[in-house]
Amino acid sequence: MTQHPGQAPDSVSVDFLARLGAAMMAANYPIALIRRTLAAAADRYGLSNQLLLLPNFVQFGGSAHAAGTTVRVERSDADLRFDQTFPLATLVRDVQTGRITAPDGLAELARIHQLAPRFRPWVTVIGYMVQSTAFALIIQPTLPALLSAAGFGLMVGMLRLLARTSNAVQQLLPTIASFLVALIEFSLGRVWHFSQDSVRDILAPLAVFLPGAAITLAVIDLTTREVVSGSSRLTYGLMRLAQLAFGILIAAQVVGVTTAELNTLQFNTFGLWAPWAGVLLYACGILFYLGPPVRFLPWLMVTLLITYASQVAANALFGNYASGFGGGLALMLCALAISQRPNAPPAAALLQPGFWLLVPGSIGLIGVMQLINTSTSASITAMLVSMIAIALGLQSGLLLWRGRLPLAGRTDTS
DSSP states (O other): OOOOTTOOTTHHHHHHHHHHHHHHHHTTOOHHHHHHHHHHHHHHTTOOOEEEEETTEEEEEOOOOTTOOOEEEEEOOSOOOGGGHHHHHHHHHHHHTTOSOHHHHHHHHHHHHHOOOSSOHHHHHHHHHHHHHHHHHHHOOSHHHHHHHHHHHHHHHHHHHHHTTOHHHHHHHHHHHHHHHHHHHHHHHHHHTOOTTHHHHHHHHHGGGSOHHHHHHHHHHHHTTOHHHHHHHHHHHHHHHHHHHHHHHHHHHHHTOOGGGOOOOOOOSSOTHHHHHHHHHHHHHHHHHHOOOTTHHHHHHHHHHHHHHHHHHHHHHHOHHHHHHHHHHHHHHHHHHHHTSTTOOOHHHHHHHHHHHHHHHSSTTHHHHTTTTOOSSHHHHHHHHHHHHHHHHHHHHHHHHHHHSOOOGGGOOO
C-alpha cells in the first residue's frame, strides 16, 4: 500500500489492528485475548500500542511522528457468521506468530467479510429444523414431541431467514418466535387436550436463542477482570432471556394457560439410545445451519458427546443443578484440549454449540415456563441457579486449564 504525503508511516498497521480487533469482537472473542493479540502485534509492527477496548468498540493509536499520530476507531455492530470465524481464527494465529504483514492482513480481513454463505438460505432453514428435532430427541424423546419440534423448527427457521431483511425485526425475533411457538402449542393443547409435552415442545425450537456466547464470554471476561465487557455481556444475556420469557408469558395469558395445566416431566418412549442419537443429529444440524467446514464436524461430535456424557453423569451423581456445572466443566476442558491439536478448530467455535446443548438439558428455560401464573420466586431462582451452574462450570474448566498448561495462541481464551 502506497504511503501518501502527510500520512503517518504506521497508519496501515494501525488500521489493520483496529479492524482486526473489531472483527474479533464480532466473532465473540474474549476481550483479554483481543487485548493480548493486538498488544503482541503492535510490538512486532513497532507501534506504541495506545489501545482502548470496550464492548463493540476498538480505539487503536500509533506512535507519534512528524506527520502526526494515527488513531483508528472501529465499531463492531454485528456478529460475524459462524463460518467466517474459521478463516478469522487462522488470521489471528498468523498475527500472533508474526507470519503476516499489515497490508496482507487488511486484504484477508476484506476477503473474510465478503465471504458468501456456504449454503443457500433454504438449506439453513432445513438445518435449523434438524437442530430443533435433535433437541426434542435429547429433552423429550417421544413421537409427538419430535413432530412438534420439527414443525416449529421449520417455522422458526423461516422467521430467522425473513428477519435478515430488517434489523428491527431481528432484534425482536426472540420475543416474536417464543410468542408464536407458545401460542400455537398452548392453543393445540387446549383444543386437543394435548398438554403432556407442551413445555418441552417449546424448548426445542427456541434453544438456539439462549444467550450461550454472551454468558460464556461474560464468565471469561469477569474471570480475567474485564469488568466492563463482562458486565455488558452478562446484561445482554439476561435481556435475551427476558425477551424469551416475555413472549411465552404473553402467549400463556392470551390462551389462558396456568401452571396447573403444564407438565415439565421428561418422557422417553424411544429408548435410552434416543438422547445420544439426538446429540449426533444436533451436530449435523449445526453443519447445515451454520455452515462450518466439514472437517469441523468430527471435532464437534466428540466435544458434544463428552459434554453430554458429563452432564448426564453429574445429574445422576449430584442432581439437576450439578448437571450444568459438570457439562460446562467438560465442555471448556474438551474445547481447549482439542484446539491445541494441528488443524483443529479454535476453542471458541466449539463453545457456543456446546452451550446450546447444555442449557435445555439442565433446568434452563423450564424455569421461565414455570413463571406462568405463579406468585413465588422459586422458578426464577431455579432458572438463574441453572444458568450460573453452567457458567461456573465453564469458569472452573478455564481456571483448571490455565493452572495446568500455559495458554498461548489460539488456545488462549482467557
